[in-house]
Amino acid sequence: MPQNSFADRHRAARDAVLVSQRGRLIEAMVECVDSLGYSGTTLTDIVARARVSRSTFYEHFANKEECFVEAVHTGVDIVAARIAEELGQLAPDADAHARIESIVVTFCETVAAEPDFARLILVESFKVNQAAVDFRDLAVDRFAELYRLFYDQARQADPALPEVSDELIALLPDAIGERTRRVIVSDGPARVPDLAPLFVQFVNATLGL
Numbered sequence: 001m002p003q004n005s006f007a008d009r010h011r012a013a014r015d016a017v018l019v020s021q022r023g024r025l026i027e028a029m030v031e032c033v034d035s036l037g038y039s040g041t042t043l044t045d046i047v048a049r050a051r052v053s054r055s056t057f058y059e060h061f062a063n064k065e066e067c068f069v070e071a072v073h074t075g076v077d078i079v080a081a082r083i084a085e086e087l088g089q090l091a092p093d094a095d096a097h098a099r100i101e102s103i104v105v106t107f108c109e110t111v112a113a114e115p116d117f118a119r120l121i122l123v124e125s126f127k128v129n130q131a132a133v134d135f136r137d138l139a140v141d142r143f144a145e146l147y148r149l150f151y152d153q154a155r156q157a158d159p160a161l162p163e164v165s166d167e168l169i170a171l172l173p174d175a176i177g178e179r180t181r182r183v184i185v186s187d188g189p190a191r192v193p194d195l196a197p198l199f200v201q202f203v204n205a206t207l208g209l
Contacts, residue, residue: 021050021052021056021060022060023074024051025046025047025050025052025056025057025060025067026067026070026074027050028045028046028047028050029041029046029064029067029068029071030071030116031049031116032046032049033068033071033116033119033120033124034115034116037124038068038128041064042064043057043064046064046067068120068128069128071117072120072121072125072136074117075114075117075118075121076121076136076138076139078110078114079107079110079114079121079139080139080142082106082110083102083103083106083107083110083146086102086105086106087099087102087103087106090102095154095157096150096151096154096157096209097204097209099146099150100147100150100200100203100204101200103143103146103147104176104199104200104203105193105196105200107143107176107180108180108193108195108196108199109193109196111180111184111189111192111193112190112192112193114189115188115189115190118180118184118189118192119184119189121136121139122136122177122180122181122184123181123184123185140170140174140177141173143173144166144169144170144172144173147169147172147203147207148166148169151164151169151207151209154207154209161207161208161209162208164207164208171206172202172206175202176199176202176203179195179199180192180195
């Protein structure tokens with residue numbers, strides 16, 4: 001039986017997160033912010049798009065800001081889940097190059113597949129509050145941890161590779177995230193997958209792989 005495609009796996013992961021009433025409210029928040037901006041989005045907009053009552057909204061969230069922060073958290077979780085799933089598609093003996101390429105390509109493809117969430121996390125979160133930014137930073141830290149893990153594995157296979165500080169590795173997702181944000185603003189999320197080869201080259205060059 002053939003393996004599911006990237007799109008099928010992405011759809012399954014997304015549905016698992018957003019199928020509930022809470023998920024529908026989060027999705028409505030994301031869509032409203034994308035079309036109206038955070039300040040222009042009202043509770044009426046959110047519940048109308050989610051097709052639930054105000055009382056249902058307040059069963060899940062104290063206010064619009066809390067819903068927004070949870071939407072950022074959900075978007076981060078979707079990206080993390082997709083990366084873990086695509087890494088799981090690799091052969092057990094895949095080397096650091098293949099694993100790094102999988103991380104970067106999956107990130108870029110997920111940005112394009114989830115343009116509303118991408119804008120929410122990488123653009124709008126900085127306009128709302130620190131809690132939303134903290135969740136965005138958590139996603140960046142997860143990337144850095146993966147790069148650290150795979151580089152350490154590469155050094156075990158090739159001890160000639162130099163030691164690389166955690167601070168340098170942390171700069172990799174910071175730089176990729178900032179370039180992605182700029183491209184989202186200037187050209188739109190659909191353009192981001194085109195950057196994947198450049199990002200992969202950047203990571204490998206920085207780590208000396």
